[in-house]
Amino acid sequence: MNDYGHDLLFGSFVTPVAQPAQHGVDLALVSEQAGLDLVTFQDHPYQPSFHDTSTLLTYVASRTQKIAVSGNVTSLPLRPPLGLARAAATVDRLSGGRFRLGIGAGAFWDGIARMGGRKLTPAQGVAALREAIGIIRDAWDPDQQGPLNHEGPFYRIEDGDRTPYAHRPIPIWVGSYKPRMLALTGAVADGWLPSIEYIDGGLPGLADANHRIDDAAHEAGREPAAVRRLMNFMRASLVPTGQGFLDGPPEVWIDRLTMLALEHGISTFLIGGDDPTTLTRFGTEIAPAVRENVAHARR
Amino acid sequence: MEIGVLLNADSAEADELVALAQVAEDNGIGIAVVTGNRHADAWVVATWITGVTDRIRVSVPPRDEPFDPAGADSAVPAVLAKAVATLAALAPERTLPPGARWTVVDADADADAGSVRDAAGAGIPVVPVHTAGDVTRLRPLVAAPEPEAPAGRPHRSALALAQRMPGIAYDAVPAGLAARAVEPGDPEHRAVASTYLRGGNPGLVLRPRTVAEVADAIAFARDHRDIPFGVRSAGHGISGRSTSRGGLVISVGAMDSLEVLDRSRRLVRIGPGRTWKRVAQSLVSHGWALGSGDYGGVGVGGLATAGGIGLLSRKHGLTIDRLRAVELVLADGTPVRASDTENPDVFWAVRGAGANFGIATAFEFETSVVGQVGWAQLTLVSTDIEESLYRYGQIASEAPTDTTVFLVTGRARQGQWVVSLFAVVDHPDPDTVIARLTPFLDLGQLARQQVVMTAYPGVMANAVDIGPDGQQGFGEPVSRSAFIPELTRQFAHEAAELLSSDLVYFFELRAMGGAITEVPSDAMAFSHRSPLFQATAMSSSDDLLSAEWDRLRPHFDGLYLSFETDRRPERLLDAFPGPVLERLRRLKAEYDPTNLFRDNFTIPPAELPVSTMAGGEQTFETEKAA
Numbered sequence A: 001m002n003d004y005g006h007d008l009l010f011g012s013f014v015t016p017v018a019q020p021a022q023h024g025v026d027l028a029l030v031s032e033q034a035g036l037d038l039v040t041f042q043d044h045p046y047q048p049s050f051h052d053t054s055t056l057l058t059y060v061a062s063r064t065q066k067i068a069v070s071g072n073v074t075s076l077p078l079r080p081p082l083g084l085a086r087a088a089a090t091v092d093r094l095s096g097g098r099f100r101l102g103i104g105a106g107a108f109w110d111g112i113a114r115m116g117g118r119k120l121t122p123a124q125g126v127a128a129l130r131e132a133i134g135i136i137r138d139a140w141d142p143d144q145q146g147p148l149n150h151e152g153p154f155y156r157i158e159d160g161d162r163t164p165y166a167h168r169p170i171p172i173w174v175g176s177y178k179p180r181m182l183a184l185t186g187a188v189a190d191g192w193l194p195s196i197e198y199i200d201g202g203l204p205g206l207a208d209a210n211h212r213i214d215d216a217a218h219e220a221g222r223e224p225a226a227v228r229r230l231m232n233f234m235r236a237s238l239v240p241t242g243q244g245f246l247d248g249p250p251e252v253w254i255d256r257l258t259m260l261a262l263e264h265g266i267s268t269f270l271i272g273g274d275d276p277t278t279l280t281r282f283g284t285e286i287a288p289a290v291r292e293n294v295a296h297a298r299r
Numbered sequence B: 001m002e003i004g005v006l007l008n009a010d011s012a013e014a015d016e017l018v019a020l021a022q023v024a025e026d027n028g029i030g031i032a033v034v035t036g037n038r039h040a041d042a043w044v045v046a047t048w049i050t051g052v053t054d055r056i057r058v059s060v061p062p063r064d065e066p067f068d069p070a071g072a073d074s075a076v077p078a079v080l081a082k083a084v085a086t087l088a089a090l091a092p093e094r095t096l097p098p099g100a101r102w103t104v105v106d107a108d109a110d111a112d113a114g115s116v117r118d119a120a121g122a123g124i125p126v127v128p129v130h131t132a133g134d135v136t137r138l139r140p141l142v143a144a145p146e147p148e149a150p151a152g153r154p155h156r157s158a159l160a161l162a163q164r165m166p167g168i169a170y171d172a173v174p175a176g177l178a179a180r181a182v183e184p185g186d187p188e189h190r191a192v193a194s195t196y197l198r199g200g201n202p203g204l205v206l207r208p209r210t211v212a213e214v215a216d217a218i219a220f221a222r223d224h225r226d227i228p229f230g231v232r233s234a235g236h237g238i239s240g241r242s243t244s245r246g247g248l249v250i251s252v253g254a255m256d257s258l259e260v261l262d263r264s265r266r267l268v269r270i271g272p273g274r275t276w277k278r279v280a281q282s283l284v285s286h287g288w289a290l291g292s293g294d295y296g297g298v299g300v301g302g303l304a305t306a307g308g309i310g311l312l313s314r315k316h317g318l319t320i321d322r323l324r325a326v327e328l329v330l331a332d333g334t335p336v337r338a339s340d341t342e343n344p345d346v347f348w349a350v351r352g353a354g355a356n357f358g359i360a361t362a363f364e365f366e367t368s369v370v371g372q373v374g375w376a377q378l379t380l381v382s383t384d385i386e387e388s389l390y391r392y393g394q395i396a397s398e399a400p401t402d403t404t405v406f407l408v409t410g411r412a413r414q415g416q417w418v419v420s421l422f423a424v425v426d427h428p429d430p431d432t433v434i435a436r437l438t439p440f441l442d443l444g445q446l447a448r449q450q451v452v453m454t455a456y457p458g459v460m461a462n463a464v465d466i467g468p469d470g471q472q473g474f475g476e477p478v479s480r481s482a483f484i485p486e487l488t489r490q491f492a493h494e495a496a497e498l499l500s501s502d503l504v505y506f507f508e509l510r511a512m513g514g515a516i517t518e519v520p521s522d523a524m525a526f527s528h529r530s531p532l533f534q535a536t537a538m539s540s541s542d543d544l545l546s547a548e549w550d551r552l553r554p555h556f557d558g559l560y561l562s563f564e565t566d567r568r569p570e571r572l573l574d575a576f577p578g579p580v581l582e583r584l585r586r587l588k589a590e591y592d593p594t595n596l597f598r599d600n601f602t603i604p605p606a607e608l609p610v611s612t613m614a615g616g617e618q619t620f621e622t623e624k625a626a
């Protein structure tokens, strides 16, 4: 039993395909209509058939009213931290606090290098992400005055401009799987954002990862509950296909999500598949039932 | 008049800037340029504006610093470019076209339209605003009318005019050409900017329909020596740079007629813009054909000025071997007719180096009698490409001349090469066709075969028709060509090595010989009569391909210019052996002394006696190339 007591959030995990151009926008509107809390988009700038996720997120936020938006997850090596902080703070201000910063150390290094980004080893990538998160929080901090200066192993800033957050600190959610990244997540992140398909070892693997985050949080003097636990379900289907964790009629989803919330502390559920009907039923049928189950169990 | 506001994120917060853009739109202002980043991200603000307004176009000045991965505020140029493309796709017509120029103008309260326009020069005036009052103050300017187009010229919006490029006297386009001229801001520009294999963004495309208009267009080109200049017929150039960035293109694509001049002599007259697919379709009812290349989309103008090594060549010769007369407009605007008896020097030069001498406006050919032919497309899989190439070389060169077979392959996949054979057997008897093709079937494992008896249009039908969107090539093709006197074991070995690297994605061998060899090598500027094959290799890396191709040179004897993109000066001698080049240079000095026609294997004019020299420029170029 490992419930951190977070309020539950439900959302979508959308592929930012460039064709048709409005694909992502339409699915965001469907998500909002369905009452979902969040719409998130993969970020693979080197993938030629995708939109630029940062622009898409901004545009989606401008065309919606209530739903929050996030990259899932933003590729740090192609989006250096000070500019990223500024863009995030700007969307957050304009959207009335609807931006979340899902971020990762970078995957597909060849694609990153092809696009002109810096190729790092996995270990360097982790260190660069930690440094970047420090820079981003510094840039957002409304209590800091004067120019931002920074001299680190991966980034330098001389007299940088700050872009303080307008509403409340923007949550930083880190996509991570391996021990070093999980440790970083527990130490500094506001959330953990993996995909269930990539967690080795099924539910025991999930429990193990949660423990690592908890331990790292303790070590950093934080409460494990400071780190929200999110989860992507890339293969989620209402008709049984035998492929994904969410695979079957709504009752199956409701049971499994309730279990994940109560036993593994997962409090944010993001589903892929880009199917409007599934998103709608997720928001209107499944999410309320899971909320009710969890509220009931927590009483 | 068209006017923009400048919103500065250095001095205001994002929400204030968005509110100003909304006021601007409400006051009829068409453009919001967002700059700065001290308080907000300009790109986010611009994107947001498109989401919450209906009409106003946005722009963010490009950042042109190089990317520094350690610079926490640096940006990856390719990511920025992608952001621009994404917004253009999400919000069509809501971003300022990338080529549109604007000028910051500080318009004070009583500024009048004329002075604002003068201050903005060739750009759209963009006025810094900080308050809603600053915006509403611009209302009289917005209401001011745009200047009229010069008499007889099409009207263009201020936005279109702002996309005009430097160095081009747009208002001096001769009146007859103006109506059909395409400028960067015109809706049609996208359809004419690029060619089949090359991305482009020309500053002006002139589209003459008559010889007189071609002469006018050439005069315009003479007055624009400082920008690139390309000649286009059907836009399938590889060596021929028939598009450019910022240059002038004269496209004779509309001159695409075909008429039969003399039935008994099978003489036809064809405009340069016609594609070989359409030529084939027009000739078939007479029982005639004109050998062209292997692709129906190629144009008459580019191919019939260079050679034309095609699937009927072993039987009927090169395309230029069937040419009886050509009409072209020279650099000084003079129309000339050239044949064996009229301007024979020009006739000699056009057949192989035509792009250097003028713009061809009509070709007269003696067609061949061609009925049903065997047309085969065979796909084979080879695990030993050296052996496949070598055997192909043997079989294709020993085949009877009614049989012409081209071989195409590329990169290996898991140790296997897909080898495609394109074969025409000019023989009406299906059994003979099968007999001719059978030796080729075991060059590899036969994966797919399609053999039909058809007329020549069936062979040319492979090309898709170009629709109103035009051609959308991008980047620059990287291609190498060589004539192979004989396909030796050693060549096959080294070519196989080349094909075992990832470098070459397209490799073609075109079988020659037969009727091609029957023409004396000094009969025309195309002089490569004896090689048995023409080889083409295409890659995405110019440098790497050069290095590899150079290693194969001992096997080569010259090159076919149409498939060569290397611009190193030595290539000129490969295309035109010494004496041919000498003659071409003398003729160039006579007919195009200033080297106006320079988009395709430029031949430096020979140095003229001082008395007849037209200027200093060509002397310099001659020395450089010599």
Ligand SMILES: Cc1cc2nc3c(=O)[nH]c(=O)nc-3n(C[C@H](O)[C@H](O)[C@H](O)COP(=O)(O)OP(=O)(O)OC[C@H]3O[C@@H](n4cnc5c(N)ncnc54)[C@H](O)[C@@H]3O)c2cc1C
Binding pocket: B195, B196, B197, B230, B231, B232, B233, B234, B235, B236, B237, B238, B239, B240, B241, B242, B252, B272, B292, B293, B294, B295, B297, B298, B299, B300, B301, B302, B303, B305, B306, B307, B308, B309, B310, B354, B355, B356, B358, B359, B360, B361, B562, B563, B599, B600
């Ligand atoms: C897919 C493909 C297959 C091909 N197959 C063959 C083949 O089998 N055999 C073969 O011989 N060639 C072949 N070619 C090469 C082709 O012949 C040349 O690229 C030719 O120049 C294309 O002519 P175009 O009019 O379509 O091209 P354009 O791009 O319009 O013109 C190319 C160049 O030709 C010159 N030119 C064009 N029009 C004129 C004119 N009216 N007067 C004077 N000069 C002019 C200019 O230098 C111009 O830059 C092929 C090309 C492609 C793309």
